[in-house]
Amino acid sequence: MTDEKGPGSPGEPERVTIGQTRLLANDWGVLTKYTITYQRRDGVAQQLTRETYDRGDGAAILLINVATHTVLLTRQFRLPAYVSGHRDDLIEVCGGMLDDHDPAAAIRREVEEEMGVTIDAVRKIGCYYMSPGSVTERIHFFIGAYDSSMRRAAGGGLQEEGEEIEVLELDFDEALAMVDDGRIIDAKTIMLLQHAALKNLFDRD
Numbered sequence: 626m627t628d629e630k631g632p633g634s635p636g637e638p639e640r641v642t643i644g645q646t647r648l649l650a651n652d653w654g655v656l657t658k659y660t661i662t663y664q665r666r667d668g669v670a671q672q673l674t675r676e677t678y679d680r681g682d683g684a685a686i687l688l689i690n691v692a693t694h695t696v697l698l699t700r701q702f703r704l705p706a707y708v709s710g711h712r713d714d715l716i717e718v719c720g721g722m723l724d725d726h727d728p729a730a731a732i733r734r735e736v737e738e739e740m741g742v743t744i745d746a747v748r749k750i751g752c753y754y755m756s757p758g759s760v761t762e763r764i765h766f767f768i769g770a771y772d773s774s775m776r777r778a779a780g781g782g783l784q785e786e787g788e789e790i791e792v793l794e795l796d797f798d799e800a801l802a803m804v805d806d807g808r809i810i811d812a813k814t815i816m817l818l819q820h821a822a823l824k825n826l827f828d829r830d
């Protein structure tokens with residue numbers, strides 16, 4: 626519940642004062658250590674240190690074909706999952722970083738590169754933090770329609786960037802079963818599949 630009269634509300638002092646900022650790494654992503662003064666709701670000020678990892682924002686899309694009751698997903702090697710104990714490649718919706726593109730343009734480019742599919746309109750679902758305790762990234766979520774005529778190339782991603790992406794076409798019920806039994810463990814993918822189920826996207830034409 627929002628405390629309407631607490632610190633940080635309109636007309637009240639900021640709840641957070643940024644103190645020292647230390648750049649720990651500035652490579653693929655930017656890792657920063659902040660010292661902040663955080664004013665608790667009871668008025669007590671606390672000094673905290675927090676690190677943030679910033680690689681920019683991303684976009685992700687679930688491609689659906691209502692006529693064939695199928696979805697298009699990707700499978701690829703993910704080092705962060707591998708080093709934290711998940712030896713299998715990850716099954717995910719198509720996704721990527723925005724770079725300098727707007728989210729809709731970025732996701733169309735990713736679908737083209739990773740899946741070899743040229744799509745038309747995309748429908749925005751929302752924009753969400755995936756790991757807000759440490760990662761600044763927000764992901765723009767989309768739904769798009771595909772059919773076999775839109776598959777114009779093999780996809781697979783950019784070899785020069787080390788991408789090796791397999792395209793999976795799955796029955797929607799099978800994809801949901803893979804969420805239940807743990808074969809799909811990527812959060813953005815689960816969110817989009819469950820969105821499609823909750824909104825009955827496969828019941829419409």
Ligand SMILES: Nc1nc2c(ncn2[C@@H]2O[C@H](COP(=O)(O)OP(=O)(O)O[C@H]3O[C@H](CO)[C@@H](O)[C@H](O)[C@@H]3O)[C@@H](O)[C@H]2O)c(=O)[nH]1
Pocket residue numbers: 653680683684685719720721722723735764786787788813
């Ligand atoms: N040199 C270098 N290259 C990297 C690094 N991390 C990624 N890359 C390269 O940059 C490419 C980025 O590909 P994208 O398709 O743009 O991003 P992604 O890795 O698929 O996913 C990103 O977007 C998703 C949003 O939907 C995110 O969920 C995911 O975490 C990630 O940010 C990778 O395939 C890889 O070649 C790194 O640390 N160093």
Ligand SMILES: [Mg+2]
Pocket residue numbers: 719720721722735739
């Ligand atoms: Mg990608």
